[in-house]
Amino acid sequence: MRIAVVTGASSGLGREYISIINRRETDIDEIWAIARRRERLLEIKASSRIPVREMTLDLTDKESILAVSEALLREKPDVVLLINAAGFGKIGEFADMDVSESERMIELNCRAAVSMTRVCLPYMKAGARIMEVCSTAGFQPFQTLTVYAASKAFLYRFSRALRVELFSRRIKVTAVCPYWIKDTEFIPTAKDTSGGGREVRHFPLSSRVKGVAAVSYNDSRLGLAVSTPGPVCFVHRIVAKFVPSELMMGLWALLRRI
């Protein structure tokens, strides 16, 4: 059985990737869709051409990784695609944020993505693909997105190095690094922060989920190491390589007040 595993499947990018898989893939037998909201997963299952196995799991809980690992061991599928899209951010000053918010960001954006990748890897063969959904926030430090940006920098570095390790096995790893996307649940969740949320006023030039998912999915098929699905993240990636972080954070201090 050839399967695609998609985390963060109940909304936003994850949900859109499932639509793309349905439209474009002819040799995938099942999609394993992972998120916490079961009713959303059942909706997706009902409208999917490819059979969906809904897995209602909170990936910040280590037991959930164990549950995926056990399901893989039972079924011994061929994992042809893994998309780690589950993730969230919080806007606000670090000192104002609940310790649990910071911890959960690290648990989901870093630990869960790494563990999901690790448990799926033994079931991946040559030609398989991994998409780690990072963010343009991973290209530099960002005050008021401090933990989120650091968590995405971690995932970005992990993804880049893993790609080199898996090169000889012909498994492609792509770090997907979008700019703000306005039509997912990410921004409302990010603004709903204990003691913060208002530090970023507007999200100028923000992108749309369909475009981001389509471009990044193509980039993964092409085997690119990094996908910057939009003009802002593309330019940001280049500029952040040459301009010192202190200056970039100074620019951000201005931009976030616009």
Ligand SMILES: NC(=O)c1ccc[n+]([C@@H]2O[C@H](COP(=O)([O-])OP(=O)(O)OC[C@H]3O[C@@H](n4cnc5c(N)ncnc54)[C@H](OP(=O)(O)O)[C@@H]3O)[C@@H](O)[C@H]2O)c1
């Ligand atoms: N939107 C943006 O501006 C933006 C920009 C750059 C990068 N990104 C990244 O893109 C990815 C997808 O975000 P999105 O924009 O599609 O946001 P979204 O609509 O909020 O989707 C996030 C997904 O993650 C799932 N999730 C959250 N907590 C979870 C948990 N503890 N266990 C399992 N699943 C969990 C959510 O499902 P449940 O609530 O049902 O669990 C949901 O399906 C994230 O990694 C985000 O960091 C987003």
